[in-house]
Amino acid sequence: MRVPDAPGVPGVLTPAQCRQTAQSIADTQESSGAIPWSVGGHTDPWDHVENAMALTVAGLLEPARAAFDWCRDTQRPDGSWPIQLRNGVVEDANSDSNFCAYIATGVWHHLLITRDRRFAENMWPVVTKAIEFVLDLQRPTGEIAWARSDSGPEQDALLTGCASIYHSLRCALALADYFDDPQPEWEVAVGQLGHAIAHHPDRFVCKDRWSMEWYYPVLGGALRGAAARSRIDERWDDFVVPGLGIRCVDDRPWVTGAETCELVMALDAIGETGRARDQFAAMHHLREEDGSYWTGLVFADGKRWPEERTTWTGGAMILAADALSCTTPGSGIFRGHDLPRGLVGEFDCECATSGR
Secondary structure, three states: OOOOOOOOEOOOEOHHHHHHHHHHHHOOOOOOOOOOOOOOOOEOHHHHHHHHHHHHHOOOHHHHHHHHHHHHHHOOOOOOOOOEEEOOEEEEOOEEHHHHHHHHHHHHHHHHHHOOHHHHHHHHHHHHHHHHHHHOOEOOOOOEEOEEEOOEEOOOEEHHHHHHHHHHHHHHHHHHHHOOOOOHHHHHHHHHHHHHHHHOHHHOEOOOOEHHHHHHHHHOOOOOHHHHHHHHHHOHHHHEEOOOEEEOEOOOOEEEHHHHHHHHHHHHHOOOHHHHHHHHHHHHHHEOOOOOEEOEEEOOOOEEOOOOEOHHHHHHHHHHHHHHHOOOOOOOOOOOOOOOOOOOOOOOOOOOOOOO
16 A cells, blocks of 8 residues: 655645644544544545545544545445534434545546555545435436435535535545446536536526635636636636635635635646645645644635634645645546546436436
């Protein structure tokens, strides 16, 4: 099993500083393997997996494995996880489709870096159950409902969540290829979803004041080439605050570190390396001496807000550092060059079929 070196970005972040940030995440991990937002805070499945990925990148494989064990141990029979837990107690029992799909990204990423087939074999049933749960929420027109509760699927589909699911489905297909376990329904589903994201934004609830809505179709890989660059350029000035990072929402003087680092990875994925490095450097005013990161800054008055240092902000920073430095074999996971694209074709409303 390969143990990676921690990434560094010259002039901004040393490998030792990156490892320090990873250790700050590991120090927050609970005995169950759960990685909450902060000590005593809540855990959600998506940010938990993101943190596990960051630990893998930095070579802290034991806590990373404990985090994946938590995913396996807490998965419900239907393939889902609760939206929110605190100290092992469920606070929100509903299931977020994006949260559940992200396990595929985490497992594929860990396999890319460690080459540990036994790990992947242990996690493959977890991934398959999660993906089946998610695809049960897909509509014939491609989009996926954002959540399920006891009363059934929610009506709304969210662009950011679906863009992330699109990437997770491609990672799931990569795992299926790795195990020579064909999943033709997944191939159709990812093609339908990618088509909806790229060509039918009207199928999603509009949340365009949020920066994630802006860059996630690029980060998730549904948009590439000229369409991706045009999308980034169109709202660059709405969100980017020179020297500080990007706004979380376009109408507030608030920059956030995790969103900035995700934009870094989106820019890297489309070859905008210079702008990616600039944004990575810009967000480091949020770093603390112990390697942890504040969530954000209200730049109008210079105050940290919220007053918390979140594991997932540090986790996003580590993944962005790896993308820029190409340190580990998982550094290109959001470039997606080698990920299957599923069945690519026309999936408009009048001809779409989901088989479900």
